[in-house]
Amino acid sequence: MTVGIHGFLCIALCASFCTTTAHAEKIRTSIPGANLNYLSVYSADERKFFRDEGFENETIAIGGPAGIAALVSGDVDFSGAGGSGLRGAVRGAPLKAIFYQTEKPTWYLVVHPSISRGADLKGKKIGVALIGDSEDRFITLFAERSGVAPKEITRISLGTGITDKILGLKSGAVSAVVLDPAGTVAAEREGLRKLVFMGDIFTLPFQGYVVTHQKLAENPAQVKRWIRAMTRSLLFIRERPEDAADIAMRRLRIRNITKPMLVEAIRSYTRAFPAGVPGVPSADGVKSILENELRIPLKLDKPLIAENFFDLRWAEEVRKEFETR
Numbered sequence: 001m002t003v004g005i006h007g008f009l010c011i012a013l014c015a016s017f018c019t020t021t022a023h024a025e026k027i028r029t030s031i032p033g034a035n036l037n038y039l040s041v042y043s044a045d046e047r048k049f050f051r052d053e054g055f056e057n058e059t060i061a062i063g064g065p066a067g068i069a070a071l072v073s074g075d076v077d078f079s080g081a082g083g084s085g086l087r088g089a090v091r092g093a094p095l096k097a098i099f100y101q102t103e104k105p106t107w108y109l110v111v112h113p114s115i116s117r118g119a120d121l122k123g124k125k126i127g128v129a130l131i132g133d134s135e136d137r138f139i140t141l142f143a144e145r146s147g148v149a150p151k152e153i154t155r156i157s158l159g160t161g162i163t164d165k166i167l168g169l170k171s172g173a174v175s176a177v178v179l180d181p182a183g184t185v186a187a188e189r190e191g192l193r194k195l196v197f198m199g200d201i202f203t204l205p206f207q208g209y210v211v212t213h214q215k216l217a218e219n220p221a222q223v224k225r226w227i228r229a230m231t232r233s234l235l236f237i238r239e240r241p242e243d244a245a246d247i248a249m250r251r252l253r254i255r256n257i258t259k260p261m262l263v264e265a266i267r268s269y270t271r272a273f274p275a276g277v278p279g280v281p282s283a284d285g286v287k288s289i290l291e292n293e294l295r296i297p298l299k300l301d302k303p304l305i306a307e308n309f310f311d312l313r314w315a316e317e318v319r320k321e322f323e324t325r
Contacts, residue, residue: 024056025222030070031080032063033160034114034131034252036182036262036269037106037207038080042251043244044233052232063135063160068093071212078226082133083293089309090294094213096311097289100281101207101234102200102272107135107178109142110187111195112169115176116134118146118195126172127158128164135178137297138198145201163255166190181265182248186257199272204288206272216311224314227279231318234278241266255272276318276320279315286310 013084021148027050028135031038041059044050050057062070066080072095079085082097115121121143128136140150157176158164160234162183168174169192172271184194199206208229211223237244245262254262274282281289290304 005012013047014272015067024051025054025056026056026058027078027226028058028060028065028076029080029223029226029291030060030062030076032061032067032133033162034061035160035254036163036180036252037101039237039244039248039252039266039269040101040230040233041080043236043247046247046251047236048235049229049232049236053229054138055225055229061160061162064130066130068210070096072209074212077211077215077222079210080207081133082210084132084136085210086208086289086293086300086309089210090298090300090304095210096213096216096309097208097210098223099209099315100205100217100285101230101278102203103274103281103285104272105138105202105204105206106180106269106272107138108180108181108184109176109195110165110169110171110184110200111193112174113191113193115193115195116253118142119148120145121150121176122152125154125156125173127168127177128155129158129160131155131157133255134293137293139176139178139203141297142196142198142201145210162186162252166192166255180224181268182252182254182257182262185261185265186254187229189256189261190280204290204292205285208289220314224317227318228321230317231322232280234273235322237266238270238273241270264278277319280312280319286319 029041031041045057061117063081065083067079068084070076071079072093085095086097126139136155143153147217165177166187170190242265245259248262249259286306295304
């Protein structure tokens with residue numbers, strides 16, 4: 001049988017792709033929700049950053065304590081429920097944080113038009129993704145800073161979907177929710193109000209990822225390769241917001257949002273990135289996480305030791321790699 005040059009090339013390419021796929025290391029990454037804060041995971045898939053590191057990644061949207069339970073049980077390899085993970089570590093879960101996407105929260109508090117200030121939340125229903133997750137904690141802290149005690153608000157779990165949160169506000173079922181920049185743009189288009197940017201109030205690194213002690217001990221090379229893929233993805237999002245918006249349009253499925261609106265939201269989101277190569281929180285940032293994510297909300301008396309909760313070695317190594325390119 002005679003095979004032309006084009007046929008030969010097609011066979012070679014197919015064989016190469018099949019070999020790569022056959023030997024790809026299957027991993028699972030869980031995220032709290034399919035929203036702009038976690039576009040990096042979808043971009044790492046679509047731009048083949050995971051594949052370049054030898055991975056076949058499956059992304060699962062499952063946040064809060066449920067996401068951490070999946071991580072501890074081994075059902076997922078990497079979890080973006082960093083706040084819940086660290087709070088679990090305080091209680092004895094064998095987890096450490098390895099990577100942070102931003103240097104401050106990227107959520108906005110979006111409210112029903114009847115709400116004009118934080119004090120107006122007294123006696124109101126507040127929508128959160130899950131009771132006990134980071135959304136719940138931040139919105140409760142904001143209410144307290146506005147003079148509203150936690151017992152004076154009713155928290156309702158709406159799930160992680162942006163559309164469900166917006167519908168909850170429009171219907172009056174809840175008076176406030178937190179949304180990412182893209183969800184906030186969509187909510188404003190629906191006539192809802194952006195009350196405050198959480199990053200202006202809570203200055204601590206955000207969107208942390210955690211893994212188990214076992215993963216760090218038995219497969220640190222996998223951790224480093226995963227971090228490298230995610231770092232490439234964050235840099236891609238910052239440097240090419242228009243292309244990142246195309247991925248967001250396909251993967252996030254936010255209702256009533258256009259590509260220009262998404263580009264605007266992505267540029268707003270990346271302003272929360274640290275200067276230079278993202279991934280490693282500063283020493284002050286680590287202290288802020290220990291204080292504001294753990295010690296204060298959990299009412300702990302003793303100071304916490306960073307080494308018990310963070311292993312940033314691989315993120316630091318990856319940052320150096322990118323800085324020397």
